[in-house]
Amino acid sequence: MASSILSDCSSCATSRLLPLRRALHPPPPRFRPSPGPAPSPRRPLLLAAAAPLPLLPRARRMAALSAAASSADPATVLADASAKIIDGKLVAKQIREEVGVEIARMKDATGVVPGLAVILVGSRKVSQTYVRNKKKACEAVGIKSYEVNLPEDASEYEVIKHIATFNDDPSVHGILVQLPLPRHMNDENILNAVSIEKDVDGFHPVNIGRLAMQGRDPFFVPCTPKGCMELLHRSGVEINGKRAVVIGRSNIVGTPAALLLQKANATVSIVHSKTKNPEEITRQADIIIAAVGVANLVRGSWIKPGAAIIDVGINPVDDPASPRGYRLVGDVCFDEASKVAGAITPVPGGVGPMTIAMLLSNTLDSAKRIHKFK
Amino acid sequence: MASSILSDCSSCATSRLLPLRRALHPPPPRFRPSPGPAPSPRRPLLLAAAAPLPLLPRARRMAALSAAASSADPATVLADASAKIIDGKLVAKQIREEVGVEIARMKDATGVVPGLAVILVGSRKVSQTYVRNKKKACEAVGIKSYEVNLPEDASEYEVIKHIATFNDDPSVHGILVQLPLPRHMNDENILNAVSIEKDVDGFHPVNIGRLAMQGRDPFFVPCTPKGCMELLHRSGVEINGKRAVVIGRSNIVGTPAALLLQKANATVSIVHSKTKNPEEITRQADIIIAAVGVANLVRGSWIKPGAAIIDVGINPVDDPASPRGYRLVGDVCFDEASKVAGAITPVPGGVGPMTIAMLLSNTLDSAKRIHKFK
Numbered sequence: 082m083a084s085s086i087l088s089d090c091s092s093c094a095t096s097r098l099l100p101l102r103r104a105l106h107p108p109p110p111r112f113r114p115s116p117g118p119a120p121s122p123r124r125p126l127l128l129a130a131a132a133p134l135p136l137l138p139r140a141r142r143m144a145a146l147s148a149a150a151s152s153a154d155p156a157t158v159l160a161d162a163s164a165k166i167i168d169g170k171l172v173a174k175q176i177r178e179e180v181g182v183e184i185a186r187m188k189d190a191t192g193v194v195p196g197l198a199v200i201l202v203g204s205r206k207v208s209q210t211y212v213r214n215k216k217k218a219c220e221a222v223g224i225k226s227y228e229v230n231l232p233e234d235a236s237e238y239e240v241i242k243h244i245a246t247f248n249d250d251p252s253v254h255g256i257l258v259q260l261p262l263p264r265h266m267n268d269e270n271i272l273n274a275v276s277i278e279k280d281v282d283g284f285h286p287v288n289i290g291r292l293a294m295q296g297r298d299p300f301f302v303p304c305t306p307k308g309c310m311e312l313l314h315r316s317g318v319e320i321n322g323k324r325a326v327v328i329g330r331s332n333i334v335g336t337p338a339a340l341l342l343q344k345a346n347a348t349v350s351i352v353h354s355k356t357k358n359p360e361e362i363t364r365q366a367d368i369i370i371a372a373v374g375v376a377n378l379v380r381g382s383w384i385k386p387g388a389a390i391i392d393v394g395i396n397p398v399d400d401p402a403s404p405r406g407y408r409l410v411g412d413v414c415f416d417e418a419s420k421v422a423g424a425i426t427p428v429p430g431g432v433g434p435m436t437i438a439m440l441l442s443n444t445l446d447s448a449k450r451i452h453k454f455k
Numbered sequence: 456m457a458s459s460i461l462s463d464c465s466s467c468a469t470s471r472l473l474p475l476r477r478a479l480h481p482p483p484p485r486f487r488p489s490p491g492p493a494p495s496p497r498r499p500l501l502l503a504a505a506a507p508l509p510l511l512p513r514a515r516r517m518a519a520l521s522a523a524a525s526s527a528d529p530a531t532v533l534a535d536a537s538a539k540i541i542d543g544k545l546v547a548k549q550i551r552e553e554v555g556v557e558i559a560r561m562k563d564a565t566g567v568v569p570g571l572a573v574i575l576v577g578s579r580k581v582s583q584t585y586v587r588n589k590k591k592a593c594e595a596v597g598i599k600s601y602e603v604n605l606p607e608d609a610s611e612y613e614v615i616k617h618i619a620t621f622n623d624d625p626s627v628h629g630i631l632v633q634l635p636l637p638r639h640m641n642d643e644n645i646l647n648a649v650s651i652e653k654d655v656d657g658f659h660p661v662n663i664g665r666l667a668m669q670g671r672d673p674f675f676v677p678c679t680p681k682g683c684m685e686l687l688h689r690s691g692v693e694i695n696g697k698r699a700v701v702i703g704r705s706n707i708v709g710t711p712a713a714l715l716l717q718k719a720n721a722t723v724s725i726v727h728s729k730t731k732n733p734e735e736i737t738r739q740a741d742i743i744i745a746a747v748g749v750a751n752l753v754r755g756s757w758i759k760p761g762a763a764i765i766d767v768g769i770n771p772v773d774d775p776a777s778p779r780g781y782r783l784v785g786d787v788c789f790d791e792a793s794k795v796a797g798a799i800t801p802v803p804g805g806v807g808p809m810t811i812a813m814l815l816s817n818t819l820d821s822a823k824r825i826h827k828f829k
Contacts, residue, residue: 269671286671290664293714294706297643297660322729324736330717332668340667343704343725348736350724351717355696362698362722 090377090414164422167316167391169308173434176311180441181222187445187454188223195448196225197255197281197440198247202240202266203233208259215257218437224444227253237266241274248276254451255281255444278451281443283307284333292340300450301443306338308435309370309391310345316424318368318389320345326366328352328359328412329373334393338370359383371412381417390418390425393432464751464788538796541690541765543682547808550685554815555596561819561828562597569822570599571629571655571814572621576614576640577607582633589631592811598818601627611640615648622650628825629655629818652825655817657681658707666714674824675817680712682809683744683765684719690798692742692763694719700740702726702733702786703747708767712744733757745786755791764792764799767806 188194197219201212212228219226227250229243240258247253256279262268277285283292283301291297302310313320325347329335335351343349347368352359363369363383371379372393384390394412411428419425426432449455562568571593575586586602593600601624603617614632621627630653636642651659657666657675665673676684687694699721703709709725717723721742726733737743737757745753746767758764768786785802793799800806823829 286664286668287660288664289667290660290662293663293667293710294660295704295710296706322731330669332670336667336669343727346727346729348724348726348730350722352722353717353720355720356722357696 090380090417164390164419165316165424166419167312167389167424167426167431169312169426169431170434172312172315173308173438176435176438177218177222177441180438180445183445183449184223187449187452191452191454193448193452193454194223194225194252195255195444196227196250196253197257197444198227198229198250198253199257199259200229200231200240200243200247201259202231202235203263205261208261212259215437215440218441219444222441224441225252233263235263237270240266240271244271244274248274248279251451253279254448255279255440257282257440279447281440281447282333283337283443289332289337289340292337292344301447302341302439303333303337304436304439304443305334305372305393305432306341306370307439307443308432309334309338309393310341311439312391312426312432312435313368313389316389318424320347320368323347323367324365325349325368325370326352326363328363328369328371328379329393331372334372335370338372338393342368342370369413373412375412376410377412377414379413379418381414381421384418384421386421387423388421390422391432392426392428395428395433464754464790538764538793539690539798540793541686541763541798541800541805543686543800543805544808546686546689547682547812550809550812550816551592551596554812554819557819557823558597561823561826565826565828567822567826567828568597568599568626569629569818570601570624570627571631571818572601572603572624572627573631573633574603574605574614574617574621575633576605576609577637579635582635586633589811589814592815593818596815598815599626607637609637611644614640614645618645618648622648622653625825627653628822629653629814631656631814653821655814655821656707657711657817663706663711663714666711666718675821676715676813677707677711678810678813678817679708679746679767679806680715680744681813681817682806683708683712683767684715685813686765686800686806686809687742687763690763692798694721694742697721697741698739699723699742699744700726700737702737702743702745702753703767705746708746709744712746712767716742716744743787747786749786750784751786751788753787753792755788755795758792758795760795761797762795764796765806766800766802769802769807 184195197215199212199215201208216226216228227247231239231243244256244258247256256275258271258275260268262271272284273286275285277287277300280288281301283289283299283303288299288301291299292302320342325342327335327339327342327349330339330351330353335353339349339351350362350366352362356362360380360383363379364385366385366388368389368391369379369384370391370393374394374396376394376396376398390413392411392413392415394410396410396412397407398410399406400408409429411431413425415425415427558569571589573586573589575582590600590602601621605613605617618630618632621630630649632645632649634642636645646658647660649659651661651674654662655675657663657673657677662673662675665671666676694716699716701709701713701716701723704713704725704727713723713725724736724740726736730736734754734757737753738759740759740762742763742765743753743758744765744767748768748770750768750770750772753764764787766785766787766789768784770784770786771781772784773780774782783803785805787799789799789801
């Protein structure tokens with residue numbers, strides 16, 4: 082089914098779809114990547130921040146982010162590119178620490194402990210892993226987690242009944258329904274049942290509508306695009322007045338990312354499966370958020386020199402050299418892009434770790450809002 | 456305060472803001488139009504449709520739209536340009552007729568008469584005129600209109616109480632609160648009180664959210680951007696896969712227009728007051744929707760040859776030759792644009808007449824949906 086991969090950016094790389102990709106990305110786009118270059122064994126140096134950065138700063142922090150190299154971990158890459166590497170793993174760790182400090186401060190002042198309820202339907206291993214990771218992350222920062230596990234054949238009514246109970250529970254400040262749901266359920270009915278005040282995933286149409294509107298603010302911003310923005314902000318990437326291209330228009334990444342960039346006064350274009358000249362449009366962008374789920378789609382030739390690139394894609398490609406038989410690559414051809422871009426997130430270790438950090442941040446924000454704590 | 460105008464596109468034209476403009480457009484943008492050319496006395500020929508077009512067709516109809524010239528009316532312009540003129544007045548008339556036929560069919564089959572409630576607060580003359588026009592348009596197609604007039608000093612609570620009554624009234628299928636509201640009222644609180652099933656203006660965040668999301672549809676599409684799309688469709692302008700630029704990002708025109716174009720598979724860029732190179736970006740577009748409220752902002756040099764232009768702007772500029780002392784111009788310099796574009800709406804007589812037609816269409820759709828009539 083899948084061919085072996087010659088290089089990160091080989092056009093013959095066939096990605097195997099992990100469930101995460103299915104959850105993150107809508108039906109496969111019809112881009113045709115341009116022919117691949119010769120394989121390159123060299124990869125750029127992963128640069129990491131030297132010191133913790135405060136929560137939600139908007140100042141230029143690229144210098145700090147590039148001040149130190151990280152030690153060997155899955156995100157670590159080596160060698161000679163010009164792009165600064167945005168270390169999402171490090172930023173996510175800093176955010177988790179900041180959230181932990183705020184939770185302790187809130188608990189000391191009010192006695193309130195933020196609570197996150199997670200509803201898991203079925204026994205998909207990947208979903209179970211995500212839920213376990215979320216639970217662990219909650220515990221680490223002091224968020225109390227509540228979990229409901231329902232069998233694969235549970236009814237929509239049962240799921241909605243549990244949501245309703247959590248909606249009314251004052252110790253729960255955030256409710257998350259783990260996707261994907263079994264096929265016999267209607268995602269829309271279930272997600273709409275979550276109170277918008279506790280919709281920490283930010284998927285309710287009211288939250289998306291408020292995100293799109295001038296002069297309104299959503300209760301919650303969806304975690305992955307919020308993480309993308311946080312990486313840009315903490316990397317000192319100026320957004321106001323800049324050209325931005327978002328590749329992909331899914332409800333949970335591409336569309337809200339575009340709306341967030343526009344709220345931050347970028348001039349935004351959305352590139353999608355029907356776009357006739359994605360390369361030409363993308364090359365005009367100062368900021369690229371790629372969230373389309375196609376391995377190595379964005380080649381070096383698509384990138385304006387100096388652009389900042391946030392790569393949301395997590396695509397497994399066959400790799401006989403890996404013990405698992407595959408490895409993860411982004412939507413952006415890292416080898417090529419890192420030679421042209423000004424800053425880039427690696428895959429893994431870029432946007433990935435930010436999603437759970439933003440979930441914790443949204444849960445804290447919810448508890449603060451509900452209890453009017455500042 | 457205002458200088459006299461030398462030509463439609465003179466850079467020294469100072470627009471006087473009518474209340475409509477304030478209602479349609481958010482705070483003034485900071486574009487700096489490029490220097491104006493020498494005044495041109497020539498204007499293009501207004502071409503109108505030869506025969507009624509069916510409701511919501513998607514086929515190419517430019518040929519029909521350009522088959523006959525209209526007689527003398529405020530929209531009529533003369534002479535030699537290449538662009539086809541999209542006659543909004545004629546299309547709106549056709550839509551009103553089509554809506555009237557559908558309402559009669561529904562009444563015959565079910566006995567139900569669609570009802571539209573309009574709430575007017577204060578005694579602003581322009582608002583009174585709009586409400587009167589809407590009422591007349593309703594009567595003409597067979598929609599029963601309900602009107603509540605409240606004094607300028609009415610409380611927010613009073614307005615919301617009337618909205619609640621209409622929300623519960625089964626003979627009312629659409630509720631419209633005439634904007635702008637007095638300053639002591641919170642627009643958001645009031646507009647959010649309208650049931651989303653009766654929000655024929657389509658301004659509720661849920662409607663905007665559903666418009667932004669893939670796989671969801673709003674209950675209602677805001678009338679003016681819906682009118683823009685209808686003009687494009689009925690003029691045979693292909694949208695799928697085309698580059699589109701929306702100039703302006705207001706909640707009631709620019710933003711929903713961009714979302715609609717994207718839902719129709721255009722590749723959309725939104726140009727706004729913080730955009731650094733609006734001319735360059737606009738020139739890439741096959742479709743331009745200008746909704747920024749700056750007289751003659753879009754010059755001929757901004758336009759790709761053959762592009763389709765929908766001009767939402769209605770800007771009064773001083774004109775000593777006019778009995779009223781001013782005349783209305785769009786956001787697009789018509790004299791220049793009509794020599795470059797493939798199709799263009801005039802001002803007045805373009806988008807303007809479409810808004811009420813779409814309101815009637817939304818009210819009919821609402822009654823059909825509530826009574827499950829197809």
